[in-house]
Amino acid sequence: MDSSKFGFVSPSGGPPFEAHLEKLDEPAKSILLDLRAFVKSLGPNVIEEVRPHRIVYAKTLTFRTFLDIEPAGGDHLIIEIRAGRQEAPVRATVRTQQDADEVKEKIAQAYEKVR
Template sequence: MEGIISFGNKKSYEDFKKQIPNSVLPLFDSIREFCFSLGDKVVEDVRMHRVVFCKSMTFRWFVDVEPEKEGVIIKIQKSRKDPIQTIQIKKDQKISEFSQTIKDAFEEIH
């Protein structure tokens, strides 16, 4: 799959999905799909408890997504100088409510 880079024995997204509550999985997947839709420079880094999306191999992350029981916590970084924005999305909310903020972060991160 494009955009996935593995270093050593890191988890795959398929393994990571097993720890996401079933009720939250559609939201998490829609966030993931949206991040990949931003362009071919998006790199996914699956970590122990979250998935981080970076811009190209410089690994300047723009979105950090962590599943919770009732939704998802998203941390958004537009630059290293700006404070990190934290958004909590409930499982019944749509990613479209936050897509412009995520897109802006992707475009502004260097």
């Protein structure tokens, strides 16, 4: 059985998603899991690529990146949202669930804009 279909192993052969969780304390760990579920719920064409220092989300196989999440310092996440090539990326530091809730709308808008 291919465990990458369930998000446990990075299809690129990079580190597993759980490697980033291990570096985080609460509430950052729970926030990362919540953001991951939210992003994957945006559509069936969301692609997650786990890299050594961050998690990248893209739309379709052409890999149109719209979101980077970097676990940082154990207690927070650094989020970079890209709504397209013409727009400057938006960066946010997420330390609380309220911070995460505030960036979700921007993430959804970026997902919709990326072609």
